[in-house]
Amino acid sequence: MPTDNVGAGFSALSSAKVGNQVILVVDDDFVNRMLLRKILENSGYAVLEAFNGKEALARVKADKPDLVLLDIMMPEMDGYEVCEYLKADSDTESIPVIFITALSDSADLVKGFNVGAEDYVSKPINVEEVRARVKTHLKLKTATEAIKRYNEELEQVVAESSKELIRAERQAAVGQLIQGIVHNLKGPLTTMKGGLDIGRKILSALTHAAEEETAPSQGQLGKWGRDASKALELTATAAERLQEMINSLMEKGTADHIHTLVRCDLNEIILNELEFLSADLYFKHNIKKDVDLCPEKPVILANPSEIAQVLSNLLGNAKDALTGSPSPTISINTRISGSDILLRVTDNGPGIAPQNLEKIFEPFYTTKARPEKGAKNSAGLTGTGLGLYMCQRSVKAMGGEIRAESPPTGGAAFQVRIPLAKQET
Amino acid sequence: MSNEYKILLVDDDQQILSMLELAFSGSPYEIRSITDPVKAYKLIEDEHFDIVITDIQMPQMDGLSLLKKIKSFNGMIQVIVMTGHITINNTLDAFRYGAVDIFFKPFDNVQELVTATDAIAARLDRVNIILNSLVGKEGHNA
Ligand SMILES: Nc1ncnc2c1ncn2[C@@H]1O[C@H](COP(=O)(O)OP(=O)(O)OP(=O)(O)O)[C@@H](O)[C@H]1O
Numbered sequence: 001m002p003t004d005n006v007g008a009g010f011s012a013l014s015s016a017k018v019g020n021q022v023i024l025v026v027d028d029d030f031v032n033r034m035l036l037r038k039i040l041e042n043s044g045y046a047v048l049e050a051f052n053g054k055e056a057l058a059r060v061k062a063d064k065p066d067l068v069l070l071d072i073m074m075p076e077m078d079g080y081e082v083c084e085y086l087k088a089d090s091d092t093e094s095i096p097v098i099f100i101t102a103l104s105d106s107a108d109l110v111k112g113f114n115v116g117a118e119d120y121v122s123k124p125i126n127v128e129e130v131r132a133r134v135k136t137h138l139k140l141k142t143a144t145e146a147i148k149r150y151n152e153e154l155e156q157v158v159a160e161s162s163k164e165l166i167r168a169e170r171q172a173a174v175g176q177l178i179q180g181i182v183h184n185l186k187g188p189l190t191t192m193k194g195g196l197d198i199g200r201k202i203l204s205a206l207t208h209a210a211e212e213e214t215a216p217s218q219g220q221l222g223k224w225g226r227d228a229s230k231a232l233e234l235t236a237t238a239a240e241r242l243q244e245m246i247n248s249l250m251e252k253g254t255a256d257h258i259h260t261l262v263r264c265d266l267n268e269i270i271l272n273e274l275e276f277l278s279a280d281l282y283f284k285h286n287i288k289k290d291v292d293l294c295p296e297k298p299v300i301l302a303n304p305s306e307i308a309q310v311l312s313n314l315l316g317n318a319k320d321a322l323t324g325s326p327s328p329t330i331s332i333n334t335r336i337s338g339s340d341i342l343l344r345v346t347d348n349g350p351g352i353a354p355q356n357l358e359k360i361f362e363p364f365y366t367t368k369a370r371p372e373k374g375a376k377n378s379a380g381l382t383g384t385g386l387g388l389y390m391c392q393r394s395v396k397a398m399g400g401e402i403r404a405e406s407p408p409t410g411g412a413a414f415q416v417r418i419p420l421a422k423q424e425t
Numbered sequence: 426m427s428n429e430y431k432i433l434l435v436d437d438d439q440q441i442l443s444m445l446e447l448a449f450s451g452s453p454y455e456i457r458s459i460t461d462p463v464k465a466y467k468l469i470e471d472e473h474f475d476i477v478i479t480d481i482q483m484p485q486m487d488g489l490s491l492l493k494k495i496k497s498f499n500g501m502i503q504v505i506v507m508t509g510h511i512t513i514n515n516t517l518d519a520f521r522y523g524a525v526d527i528f529f530k531p532f533d534n535v536q537e538l539v540t541a542t543d544a545i546a547a548r549l550d551r552v553n554i555i556l557n558s559l560v561g562k563e564g565h566n567a
């Protein structure tokens with residue numbers, strides 16, 4: 001058991017047993033291979049052998065050793081070439097390579113490091129040197145892997161808790177939105193009820209006329225008929241509009257649970273999202289929207305609710321940035337560029353300082369007050385700082401990229417590039 | 426009612442305007458309707474209107490600002506406000522700024538709005554009669 005741990009907390013390091021570790025020895029010289037095997041096995045490692053470059057590559061691929069001890073001078077494919085192959089392949093690049101070399105020329109050593117070798121041991125072979133180098137590089141590799149795993153776990157944890165926060169935040173936002181949604185529903189409801197009132201009035205006039213046994217004039221009857229049919233038509237159209245609004249709300253509500261990728265029209269999602277956001281009365285009435293969508297149908301392979309979430313974050317940020325702006329305007333445009341669709345969301349707010357263009361994508365970076373404190377920043381805004389972080393994750397998951405610009409002309413611009421879906425066959 | 430009053434309906438929802446026009450279709454008024462409050466105000470400056478019925482939440486200018494502008498342009502113009510967003514503040518402000526009545530959307534019965542308008546028209550009749558006798562001139566009938 002090695003007693004020297006690299007940093008506490010990485011349990012993987014302290015439990016690393018040399019017995020688990022496999023070393024591939026590549027040398028065309030049988031005697032060298034035997035010698036190295038003895039040295040390494042005595043130290044508790046498992047040893048594999050290869051006698052030329054080709055065989056070495058095959059063994060690495062098949063057995064994934066933890067380290068490769070590689071002779072430079074071999075017929076056909078020399079050690080440099082083998083090393084180059086290993087370092088060029090993402091599957092094998094992290095395996096440390098130690099050259100065994102009789103060459104003492106520094107130019108050769110440099111060449112070795114240039115092709116990506118981690119270290120070298122000199123020939124004739126010195127037992128202690130081999131043991132020390134191998135041990136160091138295995139430890140380094142274990143440490144690197146542990147850190148990588150730790151980072152991945154951390155990222156997972158951050159992603160999970162971000163999702164939680166975003167869910168919570170969305171629920172709070174829904175509370176605010178409900179007022180707006182209800183207001184929007186009142187429009188068609190007013191028309192529907194009004195249409196019914198008018199219909200009822202005509203009906204009661206008709207009933208009245210029948211009771212009085214005085215026949216209404218042809219002209220009067222005609223007007224009642226026309227008015228009644230108009231009232232019915234208005235009621236029907238308003239009911240349809242109400243139905244549509246409710247449907248899009250339902251979609252919004254349920255789409256969160258679907259995680260499959262489907263072919264969807266980005267332009268359509270943009271228009272839906274704008275419709276949804278107009279439940280926010282400030283967004284609807286005070287901000288000018290310049291919408292310029294490409295005439296082609298930009299079909300992408302994505303989760304529509306995730307795209308909608310990206311849009312809602314970008315538009316929400318733009319709206320926030322425009323607080324107190326004299327003539328708040330948001331431009332949204334889409335344009336096909338090669339095999340990608342480019343979406344740009346631009347606002348004429350204060351923009352973003354150049355040194356912050358990268359930072360804003362970091363989780364929890366925000367210039368707004370944290371919502372749970374109930375406090376607000378000077379502009380009365382709250383945020384968790386997860387909006388753009390999640391946007392970037394979603395866009396990356398779709399094989400795209402997102403980037404922020406603050407053009408010298410002012411305002412902020414966000415550009416999202418997403419690959420178009422392949423034509424359906 | 427001797428006067429054929431001119432009424433302007435203002436709401437950003439075109440369907441509601443159509444419904445209101447229909448509700449007023451049996452009344453003796455000359456009805457105009459418009460979805461844009463800014464244009465509505467221009468129209469009021471250019472043409473004479475006796476009664477304005479306006480929504481409160483609209484783009485560009487909200488109905489309460491429109492109300493204030495109308496009342497300071499011509500205090501004689503009678504303004505009825507409609508709102509889907511019922512708050513005490515909205516209601517008090519509307520009356521404070523000189524609205525004659527307020528209706529909440531959706532209406533209990535749209536006929537109530539017509540009846541209220543008729544009552545306002547009747548009052549305008551009386552006001553006009555009194556004004557005319559004071560000025561000592563015959564007419565000003567539209
Ligand atoms: N359009 C914009 N103009 C100016 N600054 C912006 C814009 N969009 C984002 N920012 C800056 O980037 C920061 C991070 O944005 P992000 O969306 O990640 O978080 P947030 O909006 O603060 O909070 P939330 O989690 O609620 O979205 C914002 O606080 C703001 O300072």
Ligand SMILES: [Mg+2]
Nearest residue numbers: 313317387388
């Ligand atoms: Mg945000």
